[in-house]
Amino acid sequence: ALISLRQLLDHAAEHDYGVPAFNVNNLEQIQAIMEAAEDTKSPVILQASAGARKYAGESYLRHMVLAAIESHPDIPVVLHQDHGGSPAVCQMSIRSGFSSVMMDGSLEEDMKTPSSYDYNVRVTRTVCEMSHAIGVSVEGELGCLGSLETGEAGEEDGVGAAGKLSHDMLLTDPDQARDFVEQTGVDALAIAIGTSHGAYKFTRKPSGDILAIDRIAQIHARIPDTHLVMHGSSSVPQEWLEIIRQYGGDIKETYGVPVEEIQRGIRNGVRKVNIDTDIRLAMTGAMRELFAKQPSEFDPRKAFAVARQAARDICKVRLLSADFARLG
Ligand code: G3H
Ligand code: 13P
Ligand code: NA
Ligand code: ZN
Numbered sequence: 001a002l003i004s005l006r007q008l009l010d011h012a013a014e015h016d017y018g019v020p021a022f023n024v025n026n027l028e029q030i031q032a033i034m035e036a037a038e039d040t041k042s043p044v045i046l047q048a049s050a051g052a053r054k055y056a057g058e059s060y061l062r063h064m065v066l067a068a069i070e071s072h073p074d075i076p077v078v079l080h081q082d083h084g085g086s087p088a089v090c091q092m093s094i095r096s097g098f099s100s101v102m103m104d105g106s107l108e109e110d111m112k113t114p115s116s117y118d119y120n121v122r123v124t125r126t127v128c129e130m131s132h133a134i135g136v137s138v139e140g141e142l143g144c145l146g147s148l149e150t151g152e153a154g155e156e157d158g159v160g161a162a163g164k165l166s167h168d169m170l171l172t173d174p175d176q177a178r179d180f181v182e183q184t185g186v187d188a189l190a191i192a193i194g195t196s197h198g199a200y201k202f203t204r205k206p207s208g209d210i211l212a213i214d215r216i217a218q219i220h221a222r223i224p225d226t227h228l229v230m231h232g233s234s235s236v237p238q239e240w241l242e243i244i245r246q247y248g249g250d251i252k253e254t255y256g257v258p259v260e261e262i263q264r265g266i267r268n269g270v271r272k273v274n275i276d277t278d279i280r281l282a283m284t285g286a287m288r289e290l291f292a293k294q295p296s297e298f299d300p301r302k303a304f305a306v307a308r309q310a311a312r313d314i315c316k317v318r319l320l321s322a323d324f325a326r327l328g
Pocket of ligand 4: 083197231232274
């Protein structure tokens, strides 16, 4: 059944767990996530970016998610729009049946230029007004995702600021977060604590100076009823990097957000944990290995099947590690 983000995260807050939000673009990713949810008896958040809509097409995406809900009637599903660049984009997703939207007003509509605070408040409030009237949840973002090591957003082509970001922009201010929530009414708030999108987050295993988990508790204390969202939360498994390299891929040394840090984040108030890159790495590693070991294979289903299985396995691990209620 399709439920709203607010419904799901209120339950998560009450029972002290977090929910991974997985990015979806195609059939195999959606199937992998639903199977992982079935195996772990978890609710799931499926999120689609503008890039996903461009890749799959709005209608295919919508019907694939409907098929997922039909095939797994007992799994609560949130269909969330990731990084909406404008109220118009959010409105389109609501019309497509999304139960939750992100208005990312931390950047201008180009998704590259950091915006003013007033702009962020204005567009986010607009989206809250139109969404809440019909039971759709809203996630906002305050602060810019980016590396505290380099000041860069990381994603050259996708979602993320171009050029250097100041230290101020890279860490969400707790007092400003409180004002932002009061002025907009968002259900969930994405915060900047040093994570960034993509595979290249940290040049070393992160410590407190480059991954500000402690800031989460400070923000949570000011806005206890707003669900905090950690973007750029892929752990970038070294095992998958090695498999990709072993079978011809070229990925430089890099580190993601360790699972223990995500768990610390959840203990400090994070409820939604965004994961895309880990699924990409697992699927790519599995497909490279398959084709390298079976060079005569040309049925793409063989590659898609191992990719789907690798995605399912990593989603299962992420679902289980985010759920303290289940772990007891
Ligand atoms: O926000 C970034 C997500 O990983 C989505 O990436 O824009 O390439 O679909 P994308
Ligand atoms: P990763 O690139 O770390 O998977 O982050 C995904 C994300 O934040 C989507 O909004
Ligand atoms: Na999002
Ligand atoms: Zn994100």
